[in-house]
Amino acid sequence: MSLYQNLLLITAISAFLSIASACSDGQCKLLDECSSDGDCEAGLYCFACQQGFSGSRCNNSLPFNKYAFLTTHNAYAIDGYPLHTPVPRVTFTNQEDMITDQLNNGARALMLDTYDFDGDVWMCHSFGGQCHDITAFGPAIDYLKEIEAFLSANTEEIVTLILEDYVGPNGLTKVFTDAGLMKYWFPVSNMPKNGEDWPLVSDMVANNQRLLVFTSIQSKEASEGIAYQWNYMVENQYGDGGMQAGSCPNRAESSGLDDKTKSLVLVNYFHSMSSKEKTCEDNSGDLINMLRTCYAAAGNRWANFVGVDYYKRSEGGGSFQAVDTLNGKLLCGCDDIHACVVGSTSGACTP
Numbered sequence: 001m002s003l004y005q006n007l008l009l010i011t012a013i014s015a016f017l018s019i020a021s022a023c024s025d026g027q028c029k030l031l032d033e034c035s036s037d038g039d040c041e042a043g044l045y046c047f048a049c050q051q052g053f054s055g056s057r058c059n060n061s062l063p064f065n066k067y068a069f070l071t072t073h074n075a076y077a078i079d080g081y082p083l084h085t086p087v088p089r090v091t092f093t094n095q096e097d098m099i100t101d102q103l104n105n106g107a108r109a110l111m112l113d114t115y116d117f118d119g120d121v122w123m124c125h126s127f128g129g130q131c132h133d134i135t136a137f138g139p140a141i142d143y144l145k146e147i148e149a150f151l152s153a154n155t156e157e158i159v160t161l162i163l164e165d166y167v168g169p170n171g172l173t174k175v176f177t178d179a180g181l182m183k184y185w186f187p188v189s190n191m192p193k194n195g196e197d198w199p200l201v202s203d204m205v206a207n208n209q210r211l212l213v214f215t216s217i218q219s220k221e222a223s224e225g226i227a228y229q230w231n232y233m234v235e236n237q238y239g240d241g242g243m244q245a246g247s248c249p250n251r252a253e254s255s256g257l258d259d260k261t262k263s264l265v266l267v268n269y270f271h272s273m274s275s276k277e278k279t280c281e282d283n284s285g286d287l288i289n290m291l292r293t294c295y296a297a298a299g300n301r302w303a304n305f306v307g308v309d310y311y312k313r314s315e316g317g318g319s320f321q322a323v324d325t326l327n328g329k330l331l332c333g334c335d336d337i338h339a340c341v342v343g344s345t346s347g348a349c350t351p
Helices: 003-014 099-104 140-153 171-178 201-206 220-224 276-297 318-331
Strands: 045-047 057-059 069-072 109-117 120-124 136-139 159-166 211-215 233-235 264-268 305-308
Touching: 069 159, 069 318, 099 140, 109 140, 109 305, 120 140, 120 171, 136 140, 140 159, 140 171, 159 305, 171 211, 171 220, 264 276, 276 305, 276 318, 305 318
Parallel strands: 069 109, 069 305, 109 159, 159 211, 233 264, 264 305
Antiparallel strands: 045 057, 109 120, 120 136
16 A cells, blocks of 8 residues: 555544544644645645545645655665676675565665666676676566566555666666656656756656666766756765764765755665665664664654565564654654654644
8 A cells, every 4th residue: 555545544543533623724734634735835735535434634745855754775686686697696686576575565665776788788786886796686677677667566565766876878868768768757857956946756756757776876867867866855974984973964966964955864874784684784774873863964854765674574663664754754754654643733643
């Protein structure tokens, strides 16, 4: 079930539990009763289902940058991934299940490393910016076809790809075309350039612009229409440098986290060398603590993307709870999206 559908389900159930306060003139918040679109805050509209609760209420969709998404770091570096080279793979992994499973389990952003290798585009770890037989995982098209199949089967879902890009000119354009993904492409021309809100999620879905792709190569925005990541996003330091309690520095390529000319915030929380045992601890309470630290560093903005290793491992709610916390904060100011109260003002939450 998509985030959009989950929010509608929460709306339908919660409506029987509380009564909304009167509001108007652009002051109505999500799930408040309303009589016209003009009653609702920016990004909301007044809508009533034919069946369900009585009366119209301010409903989502919100802009894309008003949501948070589970993000799998090195999503391609999968335990037991089939060999595609003549020698055994000698490198580390970061995830435990295939791309399809990651998406089906709730990941909505994938961090991928793309390289020119063996006459094609591959997913790979590297030494010195080069892919080798012992660090290669597989041709990029195999992974991208899984993403295409997911988008085809789940017509209300949006997927974001964040690429560490070592591919020459037009290589990515070709492999995305060959994988059948261009029909979902969100165009650079529709991306906000100065910190404005992104389009509504509902409009992105309606227009079938459900694949966002960011590259680390600046020139490709002009030459291939692939968005240069740091024109639109701030990002904290990855690896061990981003794991220090109470500190959330930006990575070198990103502007400062408090640069509000970029509408999206990516928070990494994983060690330089992956460890399943350590990740289990990292993805528990430490992760949410870092998200709070980075909220302050980003000028009181909650993260939109949470990049983690071994996303299913934790000693509690883990990365899933972290994303629920972020969406609660973004949607209604609560510590969990499930605590958002129908008809409430921001910060009114269930226990």
